[in-house]
Amino acid sequence: MTEKKNIAIMGAGLVGSLLSLYLAKRGHKVDLYERRPDLRKLGAFGGRSINLALSDRGWRALRGIGIEEQVRKVAIPMYGRMMHDEQGNLTYQPYGKEGQAIYSVSRAGLNVALMDISEPDPNITYHFNRQLLNLDLHTNEAEMRNTETGEVEKLQSQLLFGADGAFSMVRNAMQKTDRYNYSQSYLEYGYKELTIPAAEGGGWLLEKHALHIWPRGNYMMIALPNIDGSFTCTLFFPYEGALSFESIKTDTELLNFFLEAFPDAVPLMPDLAEDYFSNPIGSLVTVKCFPWSYQDKALLIGDACHAVVPFYGQGMNAGFEDITVLDQMLENFDGDWEKLFKAFERKRKPDADAIADLAVMNFIEMRDKVADPRFLLRKKIEARINQQYPDKWIPLYTMVTFTDLPYSYALETGRLQDEIMKKVMKHIQTVEDFDKPEVQQLLEEQIIYKEKLKKHTEAQGRG
Ligand SMILES: Cc1cc2nc3c(=O)[nH]c(=O)nc-3n(C[C@H](O)[C@H](O)[C@H](O)COP(=O)(O)OP(=O)(O)OC[C@H]3O[C@@H](n4cnc5c(N)ncnc54)[C@H](O)[C@@H]3O)c2cc1C
Ligand SMILES: NC(=O)C1=CN([C@@H]2O[C@H](COP(=O)(O)OP(=O)(O)OC[C@H]3O[C@@H](n4cnc5c(N)ncnc54)[C@H](OP(=O)(O)O)[C@@H]3O)[C@@H](O)[C@H]2O)C=CC1
Numbered sequence: 217m218t219e220k221k222n223i224a225i226m227g228a229g230l231v232g233s234l235l236s237l238y239l240a241k242r243g244h245k246v247d248l249y250e251r252r253p254d255l256r257k258l259g260a261f262g263g264r265s266i267n268l269a270l271s272d273r274g275w276r277a278l279r280g281i282g283i284e285e286q287v288r289k290v291a292i293p294m295y296g297r298m299m300h301d302e303q304g305n306l307t308y309q310p311y312g313k314e315g316q317a318i319y320s321v322s323r324a325g326l327n328v329a330l331m332d333i334s335e336p337d338p339n340i341t342y343h344f345n346r347q348l349l350n351l352d353l354h355t356n357e358a359e360m361r362n363t364e365t366g367e368v369e370k371l372q373s374q375l376l377f378g379a380d381g382a383f384s385m386v387r388n389a390m391q392k393t394d395r396y397n398y399s400q401s402y403l404e405y406g407y408k409e410l411t412i413p414a415a416e417g418g419g420w421l422l423e424k425h426a427l428h429i430w431p432r433g434n435y436m437m438i439a440l441p442n443i444d445g446s447f448t449c450t451l452f453f454p455y456e457g458a459l460s461f462e463s464i465k466t467d468t469e470l471l472n473f474f475l476e477a478f479p480d481a482v483p484l485m486p487d488l489a490e491d492y493f494s495n496p497i498g499s500l501v502t503v504k505c506f507p508w509s510y511q512d513k514a515l516l517i518g519d520a521c522h523a524v525v526p527f528y529g530q531g532m533n534a535g536f537e538d539i540t541v542l543d544q545m546l547e548n549f550d551g552d553w554e555k556l557f558k559a560f561e562r563k564r565k566p567d568a569d570a571i572a573d574l575a576v577m578n579f580i581e582m583r584d585k586v587a588d589p590r591f592l593l594r595k596k597i598e599a600r601i602n603q604q605y606p607d608k609w610i611p612l613y614t615m616v617t618f619t620d621l622p623y624s625y626a627l628e629t630g631r632l633q634d635e636i637m638k639k640v641m642k643h644i645q646t647v648e649d650f651d652k653p654e655v656q657q658l659l660e661e662q663i664i665y666k667e668k669l670k671k672h673t674e675a676q677g678r679g
């Protein structure tokens with residue numbers, strides 16, 4: 217039996233709260249330190265409703281701790297994308313096969329559910345209003361500020377997890393160690409959250425089982441449904457330039473821009489100007505770093521070691537998958553934490569890098585390509601290929617969203633499939649063209665080639 221540890225988790229966000237349950241399940245004593253106040257005492261979570269898309273990787277981690285069904289009750293399935301053009305015309309693209317969906321959940325609601333389920337565990341203690349200021353990695357001595365009193369306290373733990381998000385202080389401490397690799401890259405875009413309220417008397421003003429997109433080439437707005445009937449909209453917009461956060465300064469400029477760009481949304485957004493001018497602009501950053509651990513003392517997890525831009529809706533899902541992977545490794549654990557941390561970071565780093573790249577690629581798909589009929593035709597053709605070769609061809613979006621195939625495998629296979637799709641699409645003008653003998657023959661050849669390449673790569677990997 218391995219020794220039970222006193223573990224400190226910095227950050228009681230989505231990943232920290234879920235991680236506490238997995239560690240306590242194995243008998244460890246867990247203390248969580250969160251710089252914000254207890255969300256549950258803020259009443260309606262500060263008034264704003266911000267949601268996230270939860271998909272298979274996230275569900276798997278919730279299932280592992282027995283909380284899947286509870287979350288499903290308040291999750292809204294979104295079966296596809298609903299595109300809105302400049303005239304208000306709608307086009308629909310399913311995410312996967314019938315029944316496959318990504319689920320809109322309230323960020324605060326999920327965090328609260330995780331806290332509510334973990335707090336009664338005698339091995340788990342939450343400490344709110346405690347901000348990590350400094351960490352000495354050699355001793356694991358942390359300097360914590362009580363944000364209510366301003367007092368600074370010292371804290372000692374045997375093991376420490378950094379689940380403190382994209383701007384992690386635990387990572388900050390690691391960055392000061394020898395030969396530490398770190399990069400951060402900001403997009404020239406920011407985001408602003410806006411609202412479409414519920415219909416009078418209740419209900420949703422747009423189709424509730426879809427993720428809505430207003431793709432406009434250089435920028436876009438999206439909307440995800442909430443259970444109270446409202447939608448949270450997010451405008452992804454350049455910081456600077458002719459049409460940008462910088463260029464829109466007055467209510468009139470804002471309304472004129474929205475009437476031109478999103479005319480069908482304007483009548484649904486009575487608080488547009490108030491939301492727009494009072495809500496902050498969020499920045500969009502990719503953070504890559506390595507290693508993720510320090511000796512047998514500390515490990516980063518979630519956004520703290522791999523913050524990705526939100527366009528694939530995978531940031532939290534990837535963080536939750538970190539926990540599933542770590543838990544699998546703990547199953548055969550021999551008590552050597554340093555070895556475990558090293559194995560974990562080696563396994564997850566290529567996948568974290570892959571989802572970071574995929575997320576940037578999906579921004580271009582969402583803001584631009586989805587408005588192109590050729591792109592939508594291509595998606596239909598890919599669905600037909602998947603039907604015809606179910607075990608040889610899985611669309612990239614499906615691999616990322618509806619399977620637990622490693623993100624790095626999905627990225628690599630997706631690139632190969634993209635090459636093949638380009639060749640196939642040269643022969644296709646309508647869905648019916650898919651059945652033409654020349655298309656079928658080309659596809660057959662390409663699938664054989666792809667399978668050979670896969671076997672070759674696998675053999676190399678083994679060698
Ligand atoms: C606009 C937007 C949309 C997104 N949409 C999706 C989506 O649809 N699907 C998806 O899977 N992901 C999405 N994400 C990503 C997702 O929000 C993150 O991946 C996820 O929140 C990461 O969880 P985490 O617990 O690692 O970090 P966080 O949720 O940031 O939690 C970190 C916690 O640590 C606390 N903390 C920070 N510093 C300190 C400190 N010094 N001391 C103590 N505590 C500290 C913070 O207060 C916070 O509570 C989106 C992100 C953005 C910005
Ligand atoms: N990958 C991405 O592009 C982004 C990811 N996220 C992730 O979303 C989750 C929650 O988002 P949310 O609650 O809105 O988080 P916030 O945007 O509120 O960020 C939390 C805190 O981080 C600090 N912070 C914010 N932006 C920066 C910055 N550019 N540089 C340094 N510090 C910054 C701020 O602290 P202070 O006030 O003390 O300065 C802020 O209060 C987090 O996981 C975060 O990791 C959030 C934004 C972008």
Ligand SMILES: Nc1ccccc1C(=O)C[C@H](N)C(=O)O
Pocket residue numbers: 268269297318427438450526527528529530578582
């Ligand atoms: N949750 C998000 C937040 C911001 C931007 C995109 C999403 C998505 O989920 C996009 C979805 N995966 C899509 O490809 O249509």
